[in-house]
Amino acid sequence: MSVIADIVIVVLLLLGAGFALIGSLGLVRLPSTMERLHGPTKATTLGLGALLVASVVYFRARFGVWTAHEALISLFLFITAPISANMIAKVHLHRLRTGAISEPDSIAGPPPRPGGDGEWATFEAPRRDTPASTANS
Amino acid sequence: MTLLDHLPIAPVVIPAMTAPLAMMLMRRHARAATALSLGGCVAMLVAACTLFGVAQDGAIRSYALGAWPAPFGIVLVLDRLAAMMLVLAALLATVVLGHALVTGADRRGWHFHPLFHFQLMGLNGAFLTGDLFNLFVFFEVLLIASYGLMLHGQGALRMKAGVAYVVVNIVGSALFLIALGLLYGLTATLNMADLAVRIAALGTADQGLLRVAGLLLMTVFALKAAVVPLHLWLPRTYAATMPVVAALFAIMTKVGVYAMIRTVPLIFGAQAGAAAWVPAPYLLPAAILGAVVGFVGVLAARGLREQAAFAVLASTGTLLMAVASWRAATLAAALYYMVQAVLAGAALFLVADVTMRRRGQYADALVPSPRFAGQDAAGLLYLAAAIGAVGLPPLAGFVGKLLILDASYATPGWPAVWTTILVTTLIGVIGFSRSGSTLFWKTSAADADPIACPARAHAEFIAPALLLAALAALTGAAGWMTEQTRATAAQVMMPVTYVTAVLGAAR
């Protein structure tokens, strides 16, 4: 039990830390803001996820207590991380549009327009009575 | 425990309840809030006077908050000094609040009453506490309330001056924490009596750190007390705020002085090694400079409020000259001087207030204006306040200065003290007489119509007159008062009593 647990813990630790590191490495290596935005997703998902599972197993193996609250950290991150990414992407789009210096294009080129006659919400206020409009805006 | 035993907490609790209640009432029931505010003030005065009576037996009472024994919990310590300061603060507050109500100053902005009472809570807490960190906390309470009050009303100048005032004090608080940290790091205690005991036991290796801590702590107190050269913030701050607020602030610089008087003989007394009488080498020159700078400022001021602000500086300098030798006799004189200086400074600000309300656009500028309503009465009050501030008979300042001269004789540096007191008094006399004659005698156009001003209630004159009457009373009762200050100074200079009262006889 203990050896298996140890192995599981070690693997999870290295996996998690590895993904976190790779995510941050991506932040350094990837060519522009939009690409770099992909890196952290690893840290938040599998990186931290593996570490948290490692923690659960670790406390069980070492101290014989079940801890489950680690899941909450993941829960919160799963809710918040996409929002962060979304907002940062909006910043990027907005700065691109307003011609801010030091805001390089993604290697994917300039973002395309959406279909229909509209624009992305960053460039045009969400229209009333559409799914993009939250009740209060 | 009887209710009387709990009384030491009253000066903190009463304003702490008055303030939030006034805050809740302010929006809907302004009158009730005002009445409550005044009632709270009077209640505090009653409590303070009762405590003063209690302290008369010369015993020092320690009140252990939360029933945790000293030095582990926080204690309030009621001794003569604390009681005296409480009465002084409550007295001043009551008069000032009355003036604010009469003149409507409390309605010139938001939250005057809650801020006012929180200010008092901070002051009273600072006077009562026997714990150094708690002293910091109450310093912060009184400071932040003072920020609010200082900014009460409007105006770009007030805001700019406010930024400087706030920032300087925040840096001061940072220094306070560093000094506190060092002391805790050396002694692992925060209780002042316990600090006294433990500091005396520190080894040679710790003396340098101890001295740094002491000096930094004194720097903070000196900043609050506006001791030269740490006084630079004061003139603009006090001149920029509403005079009625500045009148309350007359006691604020004295809190810094109080803190020195509280901590030096107790914690940094003869037993404190490298930190023995820690401010000693610097305090006297700084005090002398303070008196000079203050009275020169009185002479050089361009407005009444600025002049009053410098008068406050001057009084601090004068009284610190007496404090600086750390003897019971001089301390007694200093305490007498301090009490009257607070009242005189406040009176000056209130007179400035009354005057500037009546001078229209001329406000408090020291330039001649056309005649204005109530000029004679205001002039008379100004004269009296100036007499009080500069220290001429028949008001208490003169007695105070005589006491200081008499007591400081033959202390180190006494010729400098004497010369300073006498020369600066002359400078002050010249300054006040110049500005008084400009304001109340000279007219910009003798035949011009008097400045139109809405009918003012004579009630406006009451508060300054009361303060001046108090100054006169202090002269008349100088014998009783000096007996008080003598006993107070003697108690302060006998820290053993304090330590025993707080920590018990066992230690």
Place this chain on the structure above:
Amino acid sequence: MIDLALHLAAGAIALAVLLNLWRLLRGPALGDRIVALDTMVINAIALIVLIGMIGGNDTYFEAALLLAMVGFVSTIAYCKFILRGDIVE
């Protein structure tokens, strides 16, 4: 073995923090810096979890939880400042 792995993991995350720092200082886009900060917060959460494991107590869990919960608020605020100027409107 676990201790070694724990320290290795902590070292890796520390390295990741350094990389974040590099991006943070380097920019060049504002978005880059915000991402870097956001990632640094995630890595800090990871570090807190690891510190808890190394010390063998889970007292620090709330710190990690709180960071996960409120860390993003500042990220959003930074973004909204660029997008709208007024972050509450």
Place this chain on the structure above:
Amino acid sequence: MRHVLPHPALSAMLLIVWLLMANSITIGGVVLGGAFALILPKFTQPFWPDRPRMRFGRHFLGYLAIVLLDIVVANFQVAWLILFRRSRDLRARWLVVPIDLTTPEAITMLAGTISLTPGTVSADVSADGRFLLVHALDVADEAAEVARIKRRYEARLHRIFA
């Protein structure tokens, strides 16, 4: 019943979160957590005026499983990209994903899912809420990727937010 328990799913979630936080299951904990689980949805109702109906059944669990799986897989893929692919060889693309979901909650969930799986990030929604702008780190065929997203995630969300 609706009066007392305006949002049973949310209440259930809160109770679970409470128990997770407390890290133990005691009767006292359940009672206390249950109380909060009852009070909080009511208290916060003004802040979420028309909460959508969701089904937390089989579809939901299936969706969770798929997403978790995708996250693991995608993590390895992207890790490989970061470590070994040279920047200029990356086939980064913008994807415009037309969406049929109609509630903001559902769209948000879709966009969130896309972001959580490494390799794709939801960058924006169109002003009319009918398109999603997604940035992909490395795709060979844009149309196929769009189709995959719609099929794998959106279709399932449709069923959950029926």
Place this chain on the structure above:
Amino acid sequence: MSLEFLVASAIAVLVAGGIYLALRGRTFQVVLGLTLLSYAVNLFLFAIGRLIVDRPPLYAKDVTAHADPLPQALVLTAIVITFGMTALTVILSLRSFLESGSDQVDGLADPDAEEPA
């Protein structure tokens, strides 16, 4: 390299940065300076309890080694007070700017400051 050294030098860096910024001419810089200074002070106040790794002051019967709880309580109080002060300073700076049109601490106006009509 010891933890103590790291903390001490961090305090030094923060204090130096804080002092330097506090001496600058614009309110926002001063606010930044005060913030750095308060970090430094909090760290200092914390450090006087000495540094102890992984021994939080949570009472348990058989625990003997633990961090000194008192400095932590002091720092908490200090953080709260600092927060109040910072908030007030920030808002006061803003109000002062709105009144005078200048964000300089010493009241001088920028040449291009706009005056309201």
Place this chain on the structure above:
Amino acid sequence: MALLTLISLPFVAAILLALARHATRGVHMLIAGGASAGGVAVLLTQAGAVLAGRTPAVRIAWLPALGLDLSLWLDPLALLFAALILGIGFLVVLYAQGYLKKEEPTARFLSFLLLFQGAMVGIALSGNVLLMLVFWELTSLPSFLLIGFWRDRAEARQGARMALTITGGGGLALIAGMVLLGKAAGSYELATILSRAAQVQASPLFPAILLLILAGAFTKSAQFPFHFWLPHAMAAPTPVSAYLHSATMVKAGVFLLARLWPVLAGTEWWFVIVTAVGLVTMIFGAGVALFRHDLKAILAYSTISQLGLMVMLLGFGTAAAVTAAVFHILNHAAFKAALFMHAGIVDHETGTRDIRRLGGLAALMPLTATLGVLAAAAMAGLPPLGGFISKEMMLEQSAHTAWAGQALLVPVLATLAALLSAAYSLRYAVALHFGARRTAAMAAPHDPGALLLAPPAVLVGLALALGLAPMTLAGPLVAAASAAVTGATRPALHLALWHGVNPALLMSLGAVAVAVLLLWRHAAVAAAVARLPAPDAKRLFDRGMTAAVGALRQLSGRLHAASLQRYLTVLFLVAIALGSEAALRFGITPGARATTPASPVAIVAWVALVAATGAVLAIDRRRYLALIFLSVIGVVMALAFVHLSAPDLALTQIAVEVVTILLMLLALHLLPGNPPRLSGVTRRARDGLIAAAGGLGTGWLAWTIMTRPERAGVSRFHWDNSYAGGGGTNVVNVTLVDFRAFDTFGEITVLGIAGLAIYALLEPAAHGVAGRRLRQWRSRDRFSPERHPMMFVMATRLLLPLALLVGFYIFLRGHNQPGGGFIAALVFSIAILQQYLASGFDWTDVRRRIGEHQLIASGVLIAVATGLGSLLFGAPFLTSSFGHFHLPLIGDFELATAMLFDLGVAAVVVGAVMMALAQLAHVAQRAAKNDGDAAA
């Protein structure tokens, strides 16, 4: 009792006058005159006893700590002075009644006059030198007010200030002298001091005592070179001049010299200084008086001269000279007061005081003229007036006085002075009353009414009587007073007009003869004198004062310039300097505690912190970026707290950080963007040095503390009692809510006050200049049109209940685990702030249930109430109690009053945080709305 009546009568009358200021002039006169007359009456009741050798005295303890008692006595010298003060005072009151114009406020005038009178009586009666100082200083004020009575006149104001400055300055020297005197004598009681002459004169302080006291006396008595204020005090109404500046106040200096004569006189110092000053003043004053043209100026300089005479006599140090001085005091008071009144009448009737424009008044106003001529004759020292006798006595004493071995020097100079005195007196008598009729303004001047005439008449009568019947009238008094001055037995006194032919008579005759000659050639001499360069003391004084005030004003202004940067520089420098002092003197060295090795993580965190700090410094003007780096520092701090066993601190740090960033971003939005740099390279280098010194110093302090072994302290107790006594295992929390709950109580008050102050700052910001600036504010950046991003809004709706739940959890567990009210409150706040961020101000604000004011107020009240609750059980404020309870099903749980306290904490924190942020967010919106209202 009599003495107390004497001293209080004038003060009571002054107060009555102030109260009855609206009554008629008659009433005013009645009060003032009554008081003075009453005083005289009281004196008369005592006179017999005093002259018989008894000394009525009263001593009431006033300030025993200082040795200042209300000690009064009435010895013959005091009697003499008091009689002068009260008697002449009575006459002046009468005279003033005739003198003041109808519209002038007599009540004010007379109350000042009586105030003065009281102070003077006080000086005379004081049996304690400190008490005398009190009264001495007290005379300056009414003098100031009376000189400046005609306040619209510039010369009145200037004259008043000058008098105050000079006599005030002298008074201060006197204070020093008197206190030193008391120290040397061992008592402030006059009687004691006078009996300890030897002790005082042997004191090393004696020269200082003498010089300081003389400075006080000389300034008050207008002795050269302090004389120049007196002529300018003539801007006062004439009754004032008659009273203060001739008869009484200026004599206070002489009185003082006489009073202290036994202790001070008889030494070489005394003789040299006092005689010389008196002599010089006597000659100088007389010389100037001769060439003045303003009647009052002539009288003023003559007064200076006559005072010099008295001072000189006292300086001689012999009993006989003292007798002469005492008698002259009496004579001078009589004739000089009369002369001033006379000059006032002339001025009153003719409209001018210029002697060159006046002449032949004898015919126009014979009564007035008679009085004037007689009084002037007394001043000239002509027989048969009293002035003659005292002048003879003076010359007689001079003739016996050798100076520095020169037997002739003093007599010759004294004769010269007598000559000049005779000359100006005769000029006054002759030029004014005889010769061609010259009256400036008024057509037909005539003798005034009785009110103006009677007082000088009485005085002239006195001057005459003092000559004709000196022994009867003044003999006993002068003898007794002289004895009182010298402290010896009474001299064998013989006052008479004829003493036979002696040197004095010859000197006197010669002086008068030459004086007549001089007067005959006055015009030519005056012209010659006018060509002499004469320094104008007033101009010098004024110019000096103006220059000094200007310089000081500039200095003070520059020193106190509005510069926060300077305030802070000084503060930092002082702290650094003091720290260095301690370090250099006592050394600050690290201790022996073993250090903890740093992990790579710690090092990386350190690198991040240092780099971020550096970045903040480097880009401090790009505020947005600076904030981002500030966040990095915050994260590192949180990590450090976790690493260093402080989970509560970590939690707090994390939460506070977020709120702070929000706050700063809100404010930043309204601040101007990318401002130019303000300070140059030198300035920045200097600040850098200060910063480096401060940083290194603080770091070193931290290092030396951390490397010292910890000491057993109070926190040991906290640890031991946390659970047993406080009911919680989180010792930090128990410390906060129990051991040191009072700190926490203060701390939440701080937050609450911050909220109030912030509200008070922001609420009015939408109005006035600030509001206008807000409405005109336009960002330089272009913004995205999207206000409420959908994903964010959706996420926050889910996060709100979750975050609140976490908040409750943290609150409830705080007592035992990291957490507590403060952190919970921040979590609550952040949860709500997220809503503001996502959905906007209006939307969120209407959904919020409780106002910030109520939260803050009720929080503080809850905390207080919790604290007070323990009083009900007889325990001190903030005593907590707790209990572990067991309920079926639910199990064990704990209730502690400390948690109630913590609830108060939480309420205040939420209130204050929301107040700060929501109000700040509100400002811009409200300004925009105001804009709309204004447009509508």
